[in-house]
Amino acid sequence: MALLKVKNMRKDFDGLEVLKGIDFELNKGEVLAIIGASGSGKTTLLRCLNFLETPTSGEIYIDDKLIYDAQKDIDLSDAQLREKRLNFGLVFQQFNLFPQYNVLSNITLAPSLYIKADIKRKKKEANLEYIKNLFKPGARKIFLQKRSDLRQQANSMHEDIEKLAMKLLKRVGLLDKVKSYPCELSGGQCQRLAIARALALNPKILCFDEPTSALDPELTGEVLKVIKSLKSKDSTMIIVTHEMEFARKVADKVIYMADGVIEEMGTPSEVFGNSKSQKTRAFLQKEPI
Amino acid sequence: MDFGQIMLSLAQGFATTCLLFILTLIMSLPLGLIIAFCSMSKIKPIRWLSRTIVWIVRGSPLMLQIIIVFYVPGLVFNYPMESRMFAVTVAFVINYACYFSEIYRGGIESIPKGQYEAGKVLGMTSTQIFFKVVLLQVIKRIMPPVSNEVITLVKDTSLARIISVGELIKSSQDMMKATASILPLFYSGIFYLAFNGILTLLFNYIEKKLNYYQG
Ligand SMILES: Nc1ncnc2c1ncn2[C@@H]1O[C@H](COP(=O)(O)OP(=O)(O)OP(=O)(O)O)[C@@H](O)[C@H]1O
């Protein structure tokens, strides 16, 4: 059973067809590398998966369950969209860190906002319950107990998030930068932080859009090493990259995109060593390995 | 007339100046944000209307606006303005809200789209993105133009005398007549300088505080 299945995904921008029907599957624990010339639609595909663009048509299945059908899910509420979106994580080429927050807060910001919203909702429920049972004996005691439980719950959740963030920072090698601000980090460190930030939400599928393209050549290595180290049977990743060597070594599956279609798909050795398509061969010849 | 009396009169004028200054700021800063959102609205008529109002208000002299707000209700609608201070405050609030709205709009539009997208893929709501990600960055960016505008406001309050509101310049002119000397006018200049000096220090402090990060 595939973790992710994308069916016939299409996207056009005011008549310009950028994705012309993309179909693929990805199993849990697999790494998919997407390669292809500039303008072939790689970024658009990732943005559609993360609901930053609305596909013109197409279906997305997770664990064989249809989670999104572009034709039917036209008027999704923001909340519904957010829920679907959280299946995916995205690491941007330009990092997009939050400059006013330090390294730790960049990671904990979003999770702690959910905790706050969640606790606020539960508090409201407790208030309502209290009002309903206002005249029953012992209602106040129950209410106060509930409130203090919630407070404790919130505290322990915040602590957990912080612990998780520290664990992730250790994993990406930024433990000594916890209190630094993004402007004080090197490009490679910024991208490693962005990876940790995405991981903190525990997405089922983590997407990378050319994670090393904005970096100086001597900094790409450290980022690629971190991404490689994330590979495990539980983590599923889609990586758009121009690093052919990396794609060949790390990916389980490679897609070569050209002009909005999947020109070739297969294992690295099939695509790199034994490509069937003339276009693929021409592209690979130009890209230095 | 002794020095003490002159100063007392000037201080009264200065109190009016301060009141106008504070009322204008308190109301125009938030109103400007609302106008900024209207000017960026996806709904075309709202955007168009808002931008037209901003264009008219910024494109015409404040002095004229004060006169219009004060006289037009009486002349056209037969509903004369009771309070000069009220009229002048309304004119200032509208005028400054329009200026602030353009500063806000520039600030908000200067935030890279990637900040919103990063918030989105992390599952934040639009409200959370605005308040937790964008707002502080906007505030940092607009601090210099806002402080400029605020300092201009201090001096602009002197326009209120056009409809005989007893602000600082008006008091000093009255004192000039009473003492047959130009000195009160210079004294009033010192009030403005001192006030703006304090504001400058305040804004420097805020800008320094916000300088804890770059970008
Ligand atoms: N918002 C948009 N509006 C209109 N056209 C767009 C938009 N975004 C992308 N495109 C177009 O879609 C096509 C594919 O763009 P995309 O960014 O997906 O390519 P890419 O494969 O990621 O290229 P690169 O390797 O340069 O990053 C391009 O022709 C681009 O001009």
Ligand SMILES: [Mg+2]
């Ligand atoms: Mg791209």
